[in-house]
Amino acid sequence: MNKPLFLSKIKEGEEVEIVTINAGAQTTKRLADLGLTSGTKIKVLRKAISGPLEIRIRGSRLALGRGLANKITVKRYLVCATPN
Numbered sequence: 001m002n003k004p005l006f007l008s009k010i011k012e013g014e015e016v017e018i019v020t021i022n023a024g025a026q027t028t029k030r031l032a033d034l035g036l037t038s039g040t041k042i043k044v045l046r047k048a049i050s051g052p053l054e055i056r057i058r059g060s061r062l063a064l065g066r067g068l069a070n071k072i073t074v075k076r077y078l079v080c081a082t083p084n
Helices: 025-033
Strands: 015-021 041-047 053-057 060-064 072-076
Touching: 015 025
Parallel strands: none
Antiparallel strands: 015 041, 015 072, 041 053, 053 060
């Protein structure tokens, strides 16, 4: 079973799915306007020790501050290979 984590804890190169956004109404709406909604798959492209995370979402790149990334709960998902 995939345990939900905060986006800020995901390593570079990992792909995850958004579970929930634990923020106020305005912040949640702003993130939704940017495409960050429950069920959306994202990939962490860059992550420094401190500072923003760079993610890929729906073909676009987006930088999110650490505080905001701590409000986004995600889960890892498994990609099943198709048999030959």
